[in-house]
Amino acid sequence: MTTLLVVDGANVVGSVPDGWWHDRRAAAVRLRDRLAVYAELHPGEEVVLVVEGRARGIEPVPGVRVEEAPGEGDDHIVAVTAGAAEACVVVTADRELRRRVEESGARCVGPRTVYP
Numbered sequence: 001m002t003t004l005l006v007v008d009g010a011n012v013v014g015s016v017p018d019g020w021w022h023d024r025r026a027a028a029v030r031l032r033d034r035l036a037v038y039a040e041l042h043p044g045e046e047v048v049l050v051v052e053g054r055a056r057g058i059e060p061v062p063g064v065r066v067e068e069a070p071g072e073g074d075d076h077i078v079a080v081t082a083g084a085a086e087a088c089v090v091v092t093a094d095r096e097l098r099r100r101v102e103e104s105g106a107r108c109v110g111p112r113t114v115y116p
Contacts (some may be wrong), residue, residue, distance in 0.1 A: 012031060035049055052072065
């Protein structure tokens with residue numbers, strides 16, 4: 001059974017103080033590339049990176065689907081998890097987002113799961 005791993009791009013990028021605020025799009029690209037490695041190591045998971053704001057416009061890569069939130073990233077993540085047929089795991093440290101997605105049955109893990 002496939003698990004849908006939905007990554008809160010803004011939250012995960014923001015969890016690592018590496019200068020991401022200078023170029024949010026480049027930071028999202030670095031995260032996407034790390035997620036591609038993660039996806040190779042976890043073949044039973046479909047990885048979805050949700051980006052918003054200035055991080056929009058990055059391309060998907062093998063193993064990582066990129067979805068651009070049309071508005072707030074959190075709202076898009078909630079919609080993705082609520083509409084998923086498979087089990088969902090959301091990667092975020094955002095307490096409010098965790099509460100919202102757990103209401104639809106998703107499980108949550110912290111950013112260090114995919115971005116040490």
